[in-house]
């Protein structure tokens with residue numbers, strides 16, 4: 001996925017100015033930066049929720065700048081949200097199924113199911129995939145639970161399950177660790193690594209927890225006031241003078257969480 005000189009304005013507010021970066025297939029790429037730096041705006045430009053005022057978004061070499069969210073999802077761009085977007089009154093299983101139905105509607109699986117031999121096969125395939133996701137995220141025990149009754153950490157995990165159900169090539173994770181305790185964060189970090197390594201998903205993530213970002217990202221881009229001030233491997237970004245001054249504040253102070 002590539003962003004080419006993307007700018008985004010909301011009236012007089014410049015959320016993004018001339019931001020270019022590329023996420024290579026197979027990597028975990030994180031966007032960091034202080035509050036209001038433009039991270040969510042950038043991810044929204046990639047998902048199709050916002051249309052850049054200037055610049056282009058390319059996915060798989062195709063210009064998707066003017067492509068809507070559903071079509072982008074069908075092309076293989078999936079996402080989770082900063083604030084949970086689950087259906088609280090529905091079960092975990094049904095919430096994940098919603099993700100699959102979206103995929104069916106897009107016609108990707110329908111064609112395959114027809115080829116395999118009809119609706120029954122389609123349903124079986126559908127369920128098999130959902131079960132695989134439930135196993136992977138270790139949420140078997142809550143499959144029948146109503147989503148709204150779960151702890152925050154578990155709800156975040158179910159939200160991830162629903163996003164995976166779309167089988168995206170690129171998954172956009174908006175603060176996947178927010179509000180989690182240490183153990184939940186460790187679990188989530190492991191799931192993200194496995195998604196990347198075992199499921200082959202490319203990950204574009206916004207995350208405030210610097211420990212996690214530095215641990216699991218292959219590359220990082222730093223935004224400040226809507227501009228890219230650095231990008232590179234965690235080592236390169238940590239050593240960058242601009243980043244240390246503009247973002248991390250006191251250069252010598254250890255930073256646990258930057259917000």
Ligand SMILES: Nc1ncnc2c1ncn2[C@@H]1O[C@H](COP(=O)(O)OP(=O)(O)OP(=O)(O)O)[C@@H](O)[C@H]1O
Nearest residue numbers: 010013014015033034035036037038039040041042
């Ligand atoms: N829908 C919108 N309408 C108007 N201004 C917006 C909108 N979305 C974002 N902004 C503004 O754009 C700028 C960048 O916001 P954005 O949410 O992208 O930053 P962020 O880095 O994701 O911040 P945070 O870490 O707080 O989530 C901010 O000044 C914000 O107020």
